[in-house]
Amino acid sequence: MMDFTNYDCGGFYDEMFEAEGKTRPHYRTFAQRFEDLSLEEFHDIRQAVDLAFLRQGVTFTVYSGDEGTERIFPFDLIPRIIPNSEWVSVERGLKQRMHALNAFLHDIYHERRILKENVIPRHYVESAAHYRPEMADVDVPLDTYVHICGSDLIRDHEGRYCVLEDNARTPSGVSYVLENRQVMKKAFPRFFPKVGVRPVDDYASILLNLLKGVAPDHIENPTIVVLTPGVFNSAYFEHCFLARQMGVEIVEGRDLVVQDNRVYLRSITGLQQVDVIYRRIDDDFLDPKVFRKDSLLGVPGIVDAYKAGNVTLANALGTGVADDKVIYYFVPQMIKFYLSEEPILPNVETWLANESKDLPYILENMENLVVKSANESGGYGMLIGPAASKREVEDFRAKVKEDPRNFIAQTPISLSRSPTWCDGSLEGRHIDLRPYILSGKETYVTPGGLTRVALRKGSLVVNSSQGGGSKDTWVLYGDE
C-alpha cells in the first residue's frame, strides 16, 4: 500500500497536506485512489514510465567531453494538483503581466512614455543586455512582441503565488508538459475522469493558430517554420516535437536564405517564401550581419527582412529586455502604468544594487539574501546567502560593489513542497511552476504548466542541469 502516514511536512507549505495526516480537499480523490495501489503496482508503473520516456527519446543532452549524452529528464509520478479557483486567479495574473510586458516592449521601441515619465529610469532599459536599438520604430503584427512566454512561479510559506522571473526570449520545456501528461494518462488511466483534470494537449494547435494570426499582411495560409540551432542544442527534441505536432517544417539557419528582403526555404523544388518563423535561436545568433558575426546558426539578412515587415519572428527581436532582472523589478509599475490595475501576482521582494537607497541594505544583509546576476539563468550566477560560506559572501560583495547595475537581491523564499517518491519513501521536495502564456489575437495560458522539482533533499534549485526533475501538473475543473 502506498501510504502517507509517516509523511512529514517539515514546517513548509505543502501542496498536498494542510498538516500531517490532513489532506487538502483538491488532493482527496487522487489520494484515495493512489493509496489503493500496492507497492508492486507502483514499481511496475514507474518502470513502464521510465521506459516510455527513453523509447520515445524524450531526452535532453548533457555535455561532457566531446560527445554529448542523452538523458531522460527525471519524472516523479505524484502529480502537482491545483484547484480551479486558485488557478483562475493565477491565470488572470499571468495574462495581466503579459499585457503589461507587451505594452512595455512596444513603448520602449516607440514613444518611450514610461521612460519619459521616469517610471523606469531610461538608463536601466538602455543598459539591459538584450535591449535592441535596431527595433526602434519597427512595427510588429498586433503589436505583439512576446508571443510565447514562460514565467516561473513559486509559492511562499503561506502558499502565495509570486513571480520569480519571466522568460520572454525562447522559453523551453513545454514538450515535457505534453509528454508528461501522455505518460500519466497511460500510467493512471482511471484517475483522470474521476479527479477531473483539464487537458493540455491542444497546446500545439493553439500555438499554430497564434502563429498563423501574426503573419505579415494577414496572409491566409502562411508558411510557418520552426527554426532550431540544430541537433546539438539541448532542446532539439522539443523543437522537433513542436514542429511535428504543428505539422510544419523544422529548419536550421542554412535552410533559409534571404533575397530582396524576403526569407525563403531551400527546398528541392526551389525556393519557398516563409512568412512566420517560430525561432528557438537567441537574438545574438540570429543574423551574423547584424549581431554576432561568428554565428553559423543564423540567417544573413533576416533582420532586414524582418524590419521590412516581410516575415514575422516569434518571439520578436529585443524581448530579452524583459528578462533582465532589473527590469523584472519594475513589472508591477508597468502594470499600473499601462493597465491602471493593481498587480494580481506579486513579484518576490527585490532590491536593486544600483539604487543608492538599496545598496547599503544589500551589502549589510547579504548573508540573509539571495543575490542574483541580472542576466543569467539556469541557477547560475547566484548566491544563496543563508547557505553560502563567508568566503562566497565576500566574493559576491566585491562583485556587487564593482558592477551594481548587474545585481539584484531578493528575500529567500522557502518554496512550497510536494510529496515526491525518493528512494523508497514519499518525502517532501521543493517545487516551482512554469506556465506557458501564448499571446496573439487572444491570450492563452496552459492549464498548469511544467512543475519542476528539486530532487535533492533540501535543495531549492529545480533546474534540470542541477538535479531537477518534473511532475505532471493537474488543474482541476472544480475545487475538489
Add this chain to the structure above:
Amino acid sequence: MLCRVADSLFWLSRYIERAENTARLTDVNIQLLLEVGHDDEAVEEAHWRDYLESLGDTPLFEKHYERMDTYSVAEFLTFSRENPSSVLSCVLAARENARMIRDQISSEMWEIINRLYLFLRQQDPARVLNTRSSAFFEQISQMSHLFRGVTDATFPRQVGYEFIKAGCYLERVDKTGRILDTNHRLLPAGKTVTESSADEAVQWVSVLRAGAALEAYHRVYVGDVRAREVVSFLLLSREFPRSILFALNQLQLALHAISGCALTHYSNEAERLCGRIISRLVYTSVDEILADGLHAFLSEIEDTANAIALEIAAHYMFSPIIDSEDEPPGEENSQKQVQSLS
C-alpha cells in the same frame, strides 16, 4: 523536402554503400595477396601500390605511412581517420548525416547505423587486422545489407526514398567501375581476348569477389572465369544488382521519380547525363569496349558519375539562386559531401 534533408539522405546512403565496398575490396585484396604473394615483400608492395593507385589514394597514404605493407594499407582503408574514405570515416559520416535528420528517418534505420558505429568503435584494429579480418569485413557488409533491408521495410516510398536510392546506386556505379579497373592492365586496348593465363584467371575471380558477383556470374556463365565475360557481366548485366548498367538504370529511375519527368526525356543535367551514359552502355558491345580499351571506357563512366553527382548537388541541394558572396559552392569534388556547417 528541404535541400539539407535531401543532401543528408543522399550522403547517408552513399557513405554506407562506400563503407561496404571498401570493406569488401580490402578483404578481397588481402586474400588475393595470400594466393599470389608467395610471402614476397616486393610483390606485396607492388600489389598494394597498384590498388591504391586505382583509388587515387597513394599520396594520402604515403603522407601518413612509411611502409606499404598489408597491415598498413588495411589499416589505412579500414580504421584511419586520416583517410576520409576509410570504413570508419564513412560510417562516422553516415551517422552524422543520420543524426541531423534523425526525426526524418525511421528509428530502425537509425538503430542500424548506430549499431554499425558502435561495432566499429569496439574493435581493436591490431587484433582485427592481424587475425580474423575476413569475419570483420563480412560483418560490415552484412550491416550494410541490413540497412538496405530495413530501409526497404520501414521508409515511405516518397521523394526521400529516391534520394537514398540515388546515393546508393551512384556510389555503386563508381565502385564497380574501380573494381573492374584494377585489372585493366591485363586488357590493354586492341588486345584480342581469348584465353587467360591461370594467374590472370585468379585475378578475374577476385574481381568478381570484390564485386560480390562470383556466385551470380557462375549462374550465367558455366566453366572457367574469362575476362570478356567478367567485363560483360559487371558492366552490362541488366539483372545483376551490382553491375554498372543495372545501377545506372536504378539511378535513372530514382532521378526521374524525384523530378516527376517521364523517362522518355529529361528535365535536368543529371537526368540527361544519366540517360546518355545508359545509351552508351546499352548500344555498345563488349567487344567494341575491349577493342577501344576498358580503361578509357571506365574513365568515361567515372567522369560521368562524378558529373551526375555534381549536377544533383547543384540542382537539388544547393539552390542556384544564390547572390550573396559567402555561399557554399556545389563545385569541386563529387566524391565528398560539401559541408556548409560542421
